[in-house]
Amino acid sequence: MTALKKVAVFLMIIGVEKGQRIFQLMDNSEIKAVVPEIRGLTAVTRQTQETVWAEFKDLGYEDNMNPAEALDIVRLLFNGRKIGGKAGRG
Numbered sequence: 001m002t003a004l005k006k007v008a009v010f011l012m013i014i015g016v017e018k019g020q021r022i023f024q025l026m027d028n029s030e031i032k033a034v035v036p037e038i039r040g041l042t043a044v045t046r047q048t049q050e051t052v053w054a055e056f057k058d059l060g061y062e063d064n065m066n067p068a069e070a071l072d073i074v075r076l077l078f079n080g081r082k083i084g085g086k087a088g089r090g
Helices: 005-016 016-023 028-040 046-059 065-077
Strands: none
Touching: 005 016, 005 028, 005 046, 005 065, 016 065, 046 065
């Protein structure tokens, strides 16, 4: 699974409210990279959700993080850089 797909699944898992707060901190290029992935999500299996959730927890995500901290965790999938299409841990 690509890093972008993981971001899309993660944003789905955390819910609309938290996801929107993170989106508000992304720049336009990041949003343009992530939105098509979110739109492309169809059925996400429970196993996929659990795998993605575990990876984000391993990266340091905690439920009580503020949106900026959560975005920093998301960017760890892209080696700490802005979210993009080609780079990132697959």
